[in-house]
Amino acid sequence: MLSYRHAFHAGNHADVLKHLVLTRTLLALQRKPAALCYIDTHAGAGHYDLGSGMALKVAEFEQGIARILARSDIPTLVEPWLEAVRRLNPDGELRHYPGSPAVARHFMRPQDRMLLIEKHPTDHALLMKYFGHQPRCRVLQDDAWVTLKAQLPPPEKRGIVLIDPSYELKSDYRQTVETLQQAHDRWGNGVYLLWYPLLTRRETDRMLDRISTTGIRRVLRVALAVRGADSGGLWGSGMLIVNPPWQLDTELQTILPWLTQALEVPPGIRGTSLDWLVPE
Numbered sequence: 215m216l217s218y219r220h221a222f223h224a225g226n227h228a229d230v231l232k233h234l235v236l237t238r239t240l241l242a243l244q245r246k247p248a249a250l251c252y253i254d255t256h257a258g259a260g261h262y263d264l265g266s267g268m269a270l271k272v273a274e275f276e277q278g279i280a281r282i283l284a285r286s287d288i289p290t291l292v293e294p295w296l297e298a299v300r301r302l303n304p305d306g307e308l309r310h311y312p313g314s315p316a317v318a319r320h321f322m323r324p325q326d327r328m329l330l331i332e333k334h335p336t337d338h339a340l341l342m343k344y345f346g347h348q349p350r351c352r353v354l355q356d357d358a359w360v361t362l363k364a365q366l367p368p369p370e371k372r373g374i375v376l377i378d379p380s381y382e383l384k385s386d387y388r389q390t391v392e393t394l395q396q397a398h399d400r401w402g403n404g405v406y407l408l409w410y411p412l413l414t415r416r417e418t419d420r421m422l423d424r425i426s427t428t429g430i431r432r433v434l435r436v437a438l439a440v441r442g443a444d445s446g447g448l449w450g451s452g453m454l455i456v457n458p459p460w461q462l463d464t465e466l467q468t469i470l471p472w473l474t475q476a477l478e479v480p481p482g483i484r485g486t487s488l489d490w491l492v493p494e
Contacts, residue, residue, distance in 0.1 A: 224262035225275030225311040227477055228451040231438045232409050233317045235453045237295040239374060240321045242459035249325035251373035252318045255358035257330040259340035260315035280308055285476050291469050314376055315345055329365060331358045359389045367401035378409045387421040395428050405457045412450035426492050433492040434458045436466055440479050
């Protein structure tokens with residue numbers, strides 16, 4: 215089933231959380247000069263036109279990145295991610311939004327490498343257009359559930375794997391746990407960023423419970439709710455960070471209260487949370 219297209223949701227509150235966590239994680243690993251590898255398992259198109267019919271159909275970016283850019287009190291820790299957004303919008307008008315590959319590409323150093331995996335044929339074609347000829351970047355049209363294991367460990371021995379499926383199918387929840395377990399078995403020192411949706415159905419809770427029993431240690435959890443759980447639809451999202459770099463939890467604790475204000479989370483909603491799903 216290949217119906218999901220991230221262009222409908224580009225720049226929404228889930229992207230805000232995901233790309234902030236990705237940026238802070240990348241920058242933390244780059245405190246050391248050694249090369250790193252960034253692997254994106256569900257890379258999408260990599261770059262999104264917010265004036266397209268898909269983006270404007272629900273215009274989720276208006277409650278996400280647009281609210282962030284409208285602030286005059288942007289924290290220092292948030293600025294690097296916004297530099298990646300502004301790079302695509304040099305005249306100051308919000309017309310384009312960088313997907314995870316473009317965010318990561320913004321921070322890649324000459325010694326770093328990217329591997330982008332996307333199964334959807336249309337999005338893969340767009341991904342090739344934007345990244346296919348970039349130096350030290352490889353784009354695969356493949357099923358990440360199948361191919362990721364063969365890519366690990368990367369030659370660099372350092373880096374990040376972003377696991378960001380659509381969860382359109384119930385099987386995605388099971389596949390996420392299995393893939394994370396297999397990847398960690400092959401590359402236990404890698405940093406894994408796993409995005410998950412907060413929905414009224416219980417699959418996410420069951421997935422998190424299964425991850426907590428895999429034996430994988432050092433799993434930091436950050437969540438963002440923008441509506442009440444009874445509101446239906448995607449009322450929030452979360453990220454699991456396996457092997458989080460030093461001080462990432464402290465940085466997120468600093469950012470999260472501001473993020474709740476910037477996204478105008480209604481009073482009475484616990485907008486953000488940060489805890490250890492599995493400690494050391």
